[in-house]
Amino acid sequence: MNMVHKIIFTGPVGSGKTTAINVISDIPTVRTESMATDMTRTMKAETTVAMDYGRINLPNNAAIHLYGTPGQERFDFMWDILIEGGIGLVLLVNNDRPNPVRDLRFFISAFKDFIQRTALVIGVTHSDLRPRPSTEDYQQELASLGLRGVPVFEVDARERRDIVLLIESLLCSIDPMVERRKAARS
Template sequence: MQTVKMVITGPFSSGKTEFIQSVSEIDVVSTERKISSDAERVKEDTTVAMDFGRITVDDDLVLYLFGTPGQRRFDFMWEILSEGMLGFIVLVDSVRPETFREAKHILEVFKAYANTPYVVAANKQDLPDAWSPDDVRIALKIEKSVKVLGCVARDKETVKEVLLELLYSILENMQAEE
């Protein structure tokens, strides 16, 4: 059986935990804590170490999803979580352009960890003020060869589409290396 490790990363409150929760077949192993900082109180809880989820695609393929903590003070976990990853997803909060710079920074950091495929998921597309995936691409200066996909983290179908796109890129990459 083949296992594929994917890392789901992105700025604080971009929807990483929800993204994993909506598709994982096991209860997500989550390390959420109450938020102590007033400045970051846009939600109640935040991931402090990682989230872990699993999806069995078929008898031969299992995806392991690792979600990174969004707050900068836990960024020491990023490199640890990136070990052995075959691809990563950068989740962008499409309604908070103030987090785009952080998203770009995270993307560059993960690119530097490993030369693996990645996709950008423009989350919260169900909200009226969401920037479109095309606009997010320009705002983050994402190369044309990289997919930028719209998604809604609590909508299992759109999450599956994002995961599948990354999976295809990973499989292409593996075939090219063989």
């Protein structure tokens, strides 16, 4: 059996999408980064302009394909292309940006239809630099948007175990039996 699953990583510039995919991928990642030429260059030298791609290999020739979207709205035409066939969305929010709650609202709105068809998990990065808003603040914002029960975690995009947590949470949101099967194998 050759099962393929596709998870999308999105979020604003500097939220850790490229890093997260790089740290979790079982293959060398494909990155489409270019020199930042606009206000993004004050945050980082390079930025994703098309996508990031990685893969997690699973038993029985199954795989989870990981696609990272560009964070800049001017590349939003790629978002619709990348979500095609996706099973869920990992939204990374950089807590150290000027208004991370506004970023959350923006990306929830931009991916609203996809989220309604699939599943969502939120990873809050850079909480070590700025502890507010808290995960509870994000939960309240999600509830105000009609999204209750969405997992929200503080994560470090450089830490494999944190990204594994996000992916496992997303998969459990899609199929709660995933956690039971995982526990039964332990």
